[in-house]
Amino acid sequence: MRxxxxxxxxxxxxxxxxxxxxxSGQGLLPTETARPLIEQDxxxxxxxxxxxxxxxxxxxxxxxxxxxxxxxxxxxxxxAAGPRHGEWSAGIERTLRLPDKASADRNIGQASVAEAAARxxxxxxxAARELLTLWLDWLAAVQGQELASANRQSAQDILGAVEKxxxxxxxxxxxxxxxQAALSEQRRVENDARTQxxxxxxxxxGRFPGISRTSMTFPVPVPVKEDIKFWHDRILAESxxxxxxxxxxxxxxxxxxxxxxxxxxxxxxxxxxxxxxxxQERITGIxxxxxxxxxxxSLRSAQAAxxxxxxxxxxxxxxxxxxxxxxxxxATSQGxxxxxxxxxxxxxxxxxxxxxxxxxxxxGEADLQALLLVRLQATAAAQNALAARTAALKTxxxxxxxxxxIWDLDQE
Numbered sequence: 001m002r003x004x005x006x007x008x009x010x011x012x013x014x015x016x017x018x019x020x021x022x023x024s025g026q027g028l029l030p031t032e033t034a035r036p037l038i039e040q041d042x043x044x045x046x047x048x049x050x051x052x053x054x055x056x057x058x059x060x061x062x063x064x065x066x067x068x069x070x071x072x073x074x075x076x077x078x079x080a081a082g083p084r085h086g087e088w089s090a091g092i093e094r095t096l097r098l099p100d101k102a103s104a105d106r107n108i109g110q111a112s113v114a115e116a117a118a119r120x121x122x123x124x125x126x127a128a129r130e131l132l133t134l135w136l137d138w139l140a141a142v143q144g145q146e147l148a149s150a151n152r153q154s155a156q157d158i159l160g161a162v163e164k165x166x167x168x169x170x171x172x173x174x175x176x177x178x179x180q181a182a183l184s185e186q187r188r189v190e191n192d193a194r195t196q197x198x199x200x201x202x203x204x205x206g207r208f209p210g211i212s213r214t215s216m217t218f219p220v221p222v223p224v225k226e227d228i229k230f231w232h233d234r235i236l237a238e239s240x241x242x243x244x245x246x247x248x249x250x251x252x253x254x255x256x257x258x259x260x261x262x263x264x265x266x267x268x269x270x271x272x273x274x275x276x277x278x279x280q281e282r283i284t285g286i287x288x289x290x291x292x293x294x295x296x297x298s299l300r301s302a303q304a305a306x307x308x309x310x311x312x313x314x315x316x317x318x319x320x321x322x323x324x325x326x327x328x329x330x331a332t333s334q335g336x337x338x339x340x341x342x343x344x345x346x347x348x349x350x351x352x353x354x355x356x357x358x359x360x361x362x363x364g365e366a367d368l369q370a371l372l373l374v375r376l377q378a379t380a381a382a383q384n385a386l387a388a389r390t391a392a393l394k395t396x397x398x399x400x401x402x403x404x405x406i407w408d409l410d411q412e
Contacts, residue, residue, distance in 0.1 A: 027219025037208045038127045047123035054116035058109030066095040093270025100261035107254035115247035122240035134204040140390040141200040148193035152186040175368045221392035224333045238404040245318045252311040256304040265291040336392040343385040350378035
């Protein structure tokens with residue numbers, strides 16, 4: 001019985017002595033497995049399509065929005081007491097986009113592509129976070145089921161020992177009833193753990209269909225060794241949320257420049273020819289038309305300038321929020337790792353207590369209720385350690401995703 005409990009501890013905490021830098025992605029899904037799952041995610045596919053649409057829009061903005069316009073008209077001139085003449089006129093014209101507006105449109109297109117690319121990266125990071133969470137939940141559920149199965153077998157062994165002592169007249173029927181109740185409870189816990197494993201797998205496979213149900217060793221948390229400055233600089237440089245806001249600021253500034261350039265209207269230039277007096281008179285000329293700007297153009301320019309100022313402040317707000325989130329994430333990762341180490345120490349102490357209590361019960365120095373109570377406390381300690389381990393892994397891996405240190409998420 002003692003050996004089985006130590007095997008349980010080994011299953012849950014094996015490998016802690018070999019822990020290394022988590023930046024290497026120790027214990028993670030392989031990149032060749034994770035990347036296809038992420039790329040096939042509908043949200044990622046939608047963002048990828050959005051990026052292609054933005055590139056098309058940039059191409060549209062690169063060209064002039066104006067097209068050639070052809071004009072053709074015919075008429076009949078009636079002269080009093082004179083002949084009638086057929087007349088016609090034809091012309092072609094086009095509005096010309098001024099250079100400042102063309103440059104501004106180009107900048108708007110580039111900013112739109114940058115925004116779409118950042119949203120694409122954000123979608124991939126979000127899918128990666130969800131994959132990590134669901135995958136770790138499933139591995140933790142598998143570990144919980146193994147723990148529950150070992151606990152059920154241990155309770156069954158205790159019942160067998162009690163029945164043996166009962167036949168020898170060294171135990172009471174009350175002890176047998178208590179042992180049977182403990183076994184029934186462990187069977188219920190095992191069934192719940194099995195159900196939780198199936199639920200966790202259904203969620204993982206439903207969210208990321210095609211993932212293989214291959215058993216993997218539950219990763220071991222490692223401490224965050226880099227200082228806050230490393231994570232601050234790295235995550236800010238890789239943050240797609242920040243890149244989106246920067247792109248929006250660039251777009252707002254380009255749009256502001258566009259509205260300033262719009263104060264000067266685009267001219268329309270044309271060529272025309274006409275035939276009058278039955279062809280006796282031929283007319284050829286050039287036409288130029290320029291709208292007379294009104295006050296609305298200045299108002300729109302002022303509005304765009306304020307919108308650019310608003311985007312600038314939103315960028316500063318996003319930086320501050322990210323800095324706070326990064327500091328909180330690093331502190332949380334450090335804290336959850338320490339909690340796991342404390343929980344592991346507590347679990348080890350409870351395993352020693354179980355071994356001592358089992359020996360005392362075998363020698364008749366302790367009653368069954370005391371043994372069952374210690375076993376119950378040891379089981380709770382093992383479950384708490386498993387939960388702490390899962391939490392430490394999640395916070396650690398989320399840091400790696402945000403810092404783009406695993407799975408090469410930004411590579412096409």
